[in-house]
Amino acid sequence: MSDLAEPAHLVAPRRRDAGATRAAILEAAKRAFAVTGYDRTSLRDIAALAGSDVALIPRYFGGKEGLFTEALKATIAPDRLRDWDRSRFSRDVAEMMAGAADIADPRTRTFQFLLQAATSPTTAPLLGRAVQERFLAPIRDWLGDAAGQERARVLAAIYIGFLVERLIRGAALEGAERTAFVERVTAVIDGVIGPG
Amino acid sequence: MSDLAEPAHLVAPRRRDAGATRAAILEAAKRAFAVTGYDRTSLRDIAALAGSDVALIPRYFGGKEGLFTEALKATIAPDRLRDWDRSRFSRDVAEMMAGAADIADPRTRTFQFLLQAATSPTTAPLLGRAVQERFLAPIRDWLGDAAGQERARVLAAIYIGFLVERLIRGAALEGAERTAFVERVTAVIDGVIGPG
DNA sequence: GCCACAAGTCAACACGCATTGACATGGCGT
DNA sequence: ACGCCATGTCAATGCGTGTTGACTTGTGGC
Numbered sequence A, B: 001m002s003d004l005a006e007p008a009h010l011v012a013p014r015r016r017d018a019g020a021t022r023a024a025i026l027e028a029a030k031r032a033f034a035v036t037g038y039d040r041t042s043l044r045d046i047a048a049l050a051g052s053d054v055a056l057i058p059r060y061f062g063g064k065e066g067l068f069t070e071a072l073k074a075t076i077a078p079d080r081l082r083d084w085d086r087s088r089f090s091r092d093v094a095e096m097m098a099g100a101a102d103i104a105d106p107r108t109r110t111f112q113f114l115l116q117a118a119t120s121p122t123t124a125p126l127l128g129r130a131v132q133e134r135f136l137a138p139i140r141d142w143l144g145d146a147a148g149q150e151r152a153r154v155l156a157a158i159y160i161g162f163l164v165e166r167l168i169r170g171a172a173l174e175g176a177e178r179t180a181f182v183e184r185v186t187a188v189i190d191g192v193i194g195p196g
Numbered sequence C: 001g002c003c004a005c006a007a008g009t010c011a012a013c014a015c016g017c018a019t020t021g022a023c024a025t026g027g028c029g030t
Numbered sequence D: 001a002c003g004c005c006a007t008g009t010c011a012a013t014g015c016g017t018g019t020t021g022a023c024t025t026g027t028g029g030c
Helices: A018-040 A043-050 A056-061 A064-076 A086-098 A106-119 A124-143 A149-169 A175-193 B018-040 B043-050 B056-061 B064-076 B086-098 B106-119 B124-143 B149-169 B175-193
Strands: none
Touching: A018 A043, A018 A056, A018 A064, A018 A106, A018 B018, A043 A056, A043 A064, A056 A064, A064 A106, A064 A124, A086 A149, A086 A175, A106 A124, A106 A149, A106 B106, A106 B149, A124 A149, A124 B149, A149 A175, A149 B106, A149 B124, A149 B149, A149 B175, A175 B149, A175 B175, B018 B043, B018 B056, B018 B064, B018 B106, B043 B056, B043 B064, B056 B064, B064 B106, B064 B124, B086 B149, B086 B175, B106 B124, B106 B149, B124 B149, B149 B175
């Protein structure tokens, strides 16, 4: 592709260390795949971002697909569900959704990455299982509702929906529309996480 | 790409008619882009699917990107917001979301198509404007709430979220979880479209 | 201080792609 | 019936890609 807005020299000059360069490549891949998607991301871009060489990627990861699947696993990783304050949760989320999606935020990149994976028929099932284990189950636990799997589902769906909306909206909401939006989103989320 | 499961000879042999072939190419592009995404879809695939020739595409659409943007516009097109019965709307949607995403359903393909566009930084702004004009505005009109732009936003976001959830879930919900899910989704949507 | 092997570099390959321009041809107006 | 122009065909070109193999260079153990 082109610019990932990352001066190549931010990468600290490593001594010869296979493990370190492997890790650097993997990190660069997570970023690049999230921003540009699988196909538009070339191994040369990733190598440049990692301050490494293209030829190492087939060698260390067995090819582009190997690198992608490993990046996917690393992205979904047990990333602990923050111990959110339940009384502030809905409003915090609403405020966040009213803002602009920040490309610099790693969470935005992670989400784009997962969304990319969701649109590909081959990676979608893999993603589905990972989401079930590492996303839905924790949410259900957080909700403290052993029987209510569907509540986690609904909450996750709504959450994802607002993330997508924010993504395609681009800019932050302003003025009256913002306050109204925040109010309504808060109410919706409260309706789900509250006893019902 | 490869197989779009469409025997090339299903395309009725046209007489020489630029408009017809243009339309055929556009239709094929909408299908192909929805299934395979922008990058994995080659102009050769589209041409084959349309029963046409590759070289006509740069000629008629000014290149691959031109074809894509036109296909995007055509996909978002004012696609009649069905005159939904307001009293049945939420439950109908909830039932739909509880089912499995059907790849054969053109609407599923369309949605995947749009989601693809949402994750690409280049196509996301374009999509944003299109959604604003052709999705949010009609919804607001349907809600009959001239001042409440944010309500359309929230409804659209939730709708999209459930579509994504259904996509990555893969299978249909069953039994008790299904009924609970439907109930809860119905309530959420009613909470938004109802007076609030 | 040297040596062997891991780690990194570089050039080249084969492939698929979009795009271009020159060529053939069907069909409509006269 | 015929000629002209829009319409469709085809081969060729240039570019970017992933991957490979041979080469160089750094570095830890002796």
